[in-house]
Amino acid sequence: MKRARNFNAGPAALPLEVLQRAQNEWLNIEDSGMSVMELSHRSAEFEKIHNHAIQSLKDLLEIPENYEVLLLQGGASLQFSMIPMNILNEGQRADFVLTGSWSEKALKEAKKVGNTAVVASSKDEKYTFIPKLEDIKLNEDAAYLHITSNNTIYGTQWKHFPETNNVPLVADMSSDILSKKIDVSKFGIIYAGAQKNLGPSGITVVIIRKDLITNNENIPSMLNYSIHSKNNSLYNTPPTLAIYLLSLVLDWAKEQGGVEKIAEVNGEKAKVIYDAIDNSNGFYKGHALPDSRSHMNVTFTLPTEEAEKQFLKEAKQAGFVGLNGHRSIGGCRASIYNAVPLSHCQDLADFMKTFQESYKATEAQAL
Incomplete structure (x- = not known):
């Protein structure tokens, strides 16, 4: 299934x-x-x-x-x-x-x-x-x-x-x-x-x-x-x-081992996605300041609205659901609550890196 x-x-x-x-x-x-x-x-x-x-x-x-x-x-x-x-x-x-x-x-x-x-x-x-x-x-x-x-x-x-x-x-x-x-x-x-x-x-x-x-x-x-x-x-x-x-x-x-073990996994999940943001040279920009970042909701934007629309479109095609930011502020959001597996967060981080590379390559060809 x-x-x-x-x-x-x-x-x-x-x-x-x-x-x-x-x-x-x-x-x-x-x-x-x-x-x-x-x-x-x-x-x-x-x-x-x-x-x-x-x-x-x-x-x-x-x-x-x-x-x-x-x-x-x-x-x-x-x-x-x-x-x-x-x-x-x-x-x-x-x-x-x-x-x-x-x-x-x-x-x-x-x-x-x-x-x-x-x-x-x-x-x-x-x-x-x-x-x-x-x-x-x-x-x-x-x-x-x-x-x-x-x-x-x-x-x-x-x-x-x-x-x-x-x-x-x-x-x-x-x-x-x-x-x-x-x-x-x-x-x-x-x-x-x-x-x-x-x-x-x-x-x-x-x-x-x-x-x-x-x-x-x-x-x-x-x-x-x-x-x-x-x-x-x-x-x-x-x-x-x-x-x-x-x-x-x-x-x-x-x-799962109780709250302490769940918290440990949540930290790993958040790090995987925040690393993808921080290592993107500004292509992805987090909304929250680093010392206030949530381990439950990772919010970020891309360079343009056009890039965000393309990102969300391709993410949906790749099987990712729910990455749209809240209707009041837009952008993107990955909610990584307790039940979201670490592997799904790693998949998302990998997709973010791949999308960044392909989007920049497409931009370069257009110039």
Whole structure:
């Protein structure tokens, strides 16, 4: 069976082993005689799958006991509203570091709920870098500090996280969760849409410190962390198929050697493609400054729009999928999430070198 070399930004590549296991279990999950899509979410069979997914995430990320793992719906975008509704109290303000479009959208939604402030930003420099920690002007009385740990559109990623003392650090980790080792205890809330590193679209993971879960009866039930916590994320019918696939991806991650091993491979994958950029004598130009480069999304441009169109056309013909840059900025982007094999990254780097040589040869002939 021919498989695409998938560099889509999300929904993104899933491990082949996960897809094959799901295929094998498709008609008969847990010896139930049913597909997972047919199981009652209140059944013992699904409860086992559900709890296994939560425990696996706790194991892989070494989540402390004073944190709750919630499996919610609405994507990471719904968390832009849920977070301020649950933890931004009257008289407080929420602080934001702007590093791209998604942090801008999180700020926009928080403004609808309460007071906000931008305490650092790289917007004036077209989001080419992550602000230095010492440049973050954090309000010590802030309800929380919000960051986006990896920026899919611009290809930047936080290498070190701010020390916020008593201010809860809130991180959108949709595009790099499980890609490297983190100290969960440094965060008040970590949230992530699953469709990049955790599974298919339709499920959102929220890791929240228990003291931030308050029973505010004025919040609509479906937007209330307390309601979801009391019901083990089963207040209403969950996306059962997505949770099942999440559990399989987490099993796969353990089989790879856990987060540390995955991070090691991710570093190798990123290096292969960045080397192709850096050794191209300017033919390929990375968007992100070197010390802010993402290991998940490699963004770059070619000398002209014509060259980019030709590159993308030939890449598609060669079996590469999803290399178009985001519609808002153009260019090219290779999303190399956990499930993208190292061999695919090497294939892409080889293609980039070959394309550069052939394009320059064609140009020379035209002169």
